[in-house]
Amino acid sequence: MVHFLAHGKDDSVGVAVVDLKAGQTAEGWNTEKEEAVQVKANSDIPLGHKIALADIKQGGTVIKYNCPIGAASQSIRRGDHVHTHNLKSKRWTA
Numbered sequence: 001m002v003h004f005l006a007h008g009k010d011d012s013v014g015v016a017v018v019d020l021k022a023g024q025t026a027e028g029w030n031t032e033k034e035e036a037v038q039v040k041a042n043s044d045i046p047l048g049h050k051i052a053l054a055d056i057k058q059g060g061t062v063i064k065y066n067c068p069i070g071a072a073s074q075s076i077r078r079g080d081h082v083h084t085h086n087l088k089s090k091r092w093t094a
Contacts (some may be wrong), residue, residue, distance in 0.1 A: 012077030
């Protein structure tokens, strides 16, 4: 079963297509690479929210759909929930 999708080959986040539970090993699919991705969720992640596919340092760029969508407002670990609590949207930084 696919739990999240990543669309770009360089995406640092995937989007949950179901609710994810803390400790769950989530199965993902990268649509551009056409390959499976696995990541363990560090916390509950609701449907439609992002899961980190790589560690992202504070100030680092978050990539979704092969596009920078913002900067990490704090360090993010692989498997973390990525949302407004740790991501400053590029939309508001211009």
